[in-house]
Amino acid sequence: MTRQLTGNTLILLANNIGSAGLAFLISVIIGRGLGAGGLGQYAFIMAWIAPLVALADFGMGSLITRDVAQNPECALPTLRTATRVLLPIAGTILIFTWAVVPFLGVAPVVAIALPITAVLIILDPWYGLYTALFRAFQWMWPILVINVGGLALQLIFTALAVYGGAGLIGVAVVLAGINIVQLIATWVLWRTRGPLVNRSGLADSPALGVRDVLSRAWPFALAAVLNALQLRLNVLLLEHLSGDVAVGLYAAANRFVEGGRLVPGALFGALFPLLASLASVPDKMRQTFLKVAGLILAFAVIFGLSMTLFGGWLIHLTYDARGAGFAGATPVLTVLAWSLVPALLRAVLTLYLYSLGREQFVNVVTVVALVAQAFLGWIMIGQWGAIGAALTVGVVEGGTALWFALAVRLVRIAPQSP
Numbered sequence: 001m002t003r004q005l006t007g008n009t010l011i012l013l014a015n016n017i018g019s020a021g022l023a024f025l026i027s028v029i030i031g032r033g034l035g036a037g038g039l040g041q042y043a044f045i046m047a048w049i050a051p052l053v054a055l056a057d058f059g060m061g062s063l064i065t066r067d068v069a070q071n072p073e074c075a076l077p078t079l080r081t082a083t084r085v086l087l088p089i090a091g092t093i094l095i096f097t098w099a100v101v102p103f104l105g106v107a108p109v110v111a112i113a114l115p116i117t118a119v120l121i122i123l124d125p126w127y128g129l130y131t132a133l134f135r136a137f138q139w140m141w142p143i144l145v146i147n148v149g150g151l152a153l154q155l156i157f158t159a160l161a162v163y164g165g166a167g168l169i170g171v172a173v174v175l176a177g178i179n180i181v182q183l184i185a186t187w188v189l190w191r192t193r194g195p196l197v198n199r200s201g202l203a204d205s206p207a208l209g210v211r212d213v214l215s216r217a218w219p220f221a222l223a224a225v226l227n228a229l230q231l232r233l234n235v236l237l238l239e240h241l242s243g244d245v246a247v248g249l250y251a252a253a254n255r256f257v258e259g260g261r262l263v264p265g266a267l268f269g270a271l272f273p274l275l276a277s278l279a280s281v282p283d284k285m286r287q288t289f290l291k292v293a294g295l296i297l298a299f300a301v302i303f304g305l306s307m308t309l310f311g312g313w314l315i316h317l318t319y320d321a322r323g324a325g326f327a328g329a330t331p332v333l334t335v336l337a338w339s340l341v342p343a344l345l346r347a348v349l350t351l352y353l354y355s356l357g358r359e360q361f362v363n364v365v366t367v368v369a370l371v372a373q374a375f376l377g378w379i380m381i382g383q384w385g386a387i388g389a390a391l392t393v394g395v396v397e398g399g400t401a402l403w404f405a406l407a408v409r410l411v412r413i414a415p416q417s418p
Contacts, residue, residue: 011140013266018148020262024255026151026158028318030171033162036248036325041107041168043251044239045114047232049121051225052097056090057125059220060213061132066354067216068136069273075133081213082129090122097121113172123179130186136273142189143269150182219359226366230373230396234389237377242385245325250386252319252326253333256311257340260303264296264344268351275355289352296348300341307337332386339394342401349404361407369400 031039060082068075097118101111131143154174161170238247271292278285307314312330319326353362373396380388 008138008140008270009267011144011266012269013263015140015144015147016262016266018144019151020259022148022151022155024259024318026155027251027255029155029159029162031248031252031319031326034168036252037244038168038248039251040239040244040247041110041113042171043235043247044106044244045110045117045172047235047239048114049097049117050232051229052093052118052121053124054224054227055221056086056093056121057128057221057224058085058089058214059217059222059224060086061125061128062220062224062354063213063217064129064132065136065273066276068133069276070279072137075136078213079129079133081210082217083126085210085213085217086125086129087122090125094118094121109168113168116169116172116176119176120179123176123183127179127183127186130190133190135269138270138273140270142186142193146182146185146189150178150185153181154178219363220354222363223359223366226363226370230366230370233370233373234377234381234392237374237381238386238389241378241381246386249326249329250332250389252315253311253329253336253386253390256307256314256333257336260300260307260337260340261344263299264347267292267296268347271348272351272355275351279355279357285352285355289348293345293348296344297341300344303340304338308334311337328386332390335387335390335394339390339397342394342398346397346401346404349401349408352408353404362404365400365403369396372396372399 027039027042030042034042064075064078064082067078098115101115101118104111104114106114134140134142157174157178158171161167161174164170166173235247235250238250271288275285275288278288311333315326315329315333319329350362353359373392376395377389377392380392382388384391
């Protein structure tokens with residue numbers, strides 16, 4: 001079991017390093033080619049789209065990972081029903097997004113690029129159904145190949161778009177096109193090489209009802225939307241209170257923090273199906289959880305120290321070498337780096353609670369945290385701009401992690417049936 005967790009973690013780590021590294025290079029190209037303002041506009045578009053993508057997914061990716069890890073027999077019927085549920089939900093959200101863009105009052109280039117990027121509302125969740133199955137079956141290498149390969153293509157075509165004069169609109173077209181290619185590649189791989197290709201007995205499993213899938217998925221859906229809002233709320237507040245340049249500084253600093261999530265992110269991807277499969281063995285599940293939590297804490301502290309010492313040099317080397325106006329991102333990076341300590345602890349506690357079927361408890365806490373983030377963010381961002389946004393992250397993540405830790409320690413939580 002430990003060997004399997006280690007192997008899957010290494011594959012997902014390679015995926016995360018490759019994906020985040022390429023995504024980082026894409027942001028550097030956008031920042032250098034379009035300036036802090038252009039990078040801020042790109043970050044604003046992604047912040048606007050991310051919660052809608054999470055809503056369109058409706059928690060079905062997480063549901064598939066947990067339920068199929070516990071019961072592989074339900075894989076095909078769950079996939080079929082989830083697909084039938086996803087397409088009308090995502091399509092409706094996409095049409096709504098296109099309808100409201102003219103009323104947002106954004107810059108003309110954003111008003112064109114945002115609707116193009118909005119097709120991710122359908123593409124990302126659909127792609128996520130298949131990657132959720134890959135995780136549930138502990139079949140991780142396709143995630144590595146498709147993610148990294150797609151981002152490598154995106155990097156090349158983004159550079160061509162930026163330096164060829166297509167600007168932000170060209171970047172949006174490239175992003176949408178690559179996601180279409182990734183979805184097709186994933187579907188073909190699942191149908192031709194997937195874990196169930198030679199297991200015909202599972203194909204005759206009874207189909208699940210739409211209502212059944214929706215009732216079990218909606219807590220995950222709410223959690224995904226809340227988490228997406230929590231991650232992007234600062235960007236939205238920054239755009240409103242401080243403008244594109246402040247968003248660009250925050251986005252530049254946050255790219256390094258996203259890089260800091262590579263190792264734990266890979267571990268989390270492998271850990272969730274493992275914890276779910278151990279839910280019926282509480283002692284072993286708890287031991288696994290405590291080991292991972294200790295490793296996560298040590299990693300986060302080392303990362304915080306590293307960014308404190310070398311963050312300014314990294315910002316200058318990557319974004320500000322030509323005086324593009326990113327020097328102000330250095331203190332933002334320092335604060336965000338230390339906020340990763342409570343953020344990663346909150347993440348591993350969330351997986352533990354998810355595996356026990358306590359999604360609704362997690363959602364209640366997250367709603368409170370989101371309200372607190374909006375209140376504190378309005379005050380701190382209005383006072384200190386991008387640094388205030390980073391401080392808000394640290395305070396809110398710390399409070400959320402403490403709440404989850406107290407729940408796990410003080411309350412004897414038994415697994416709930418799905």
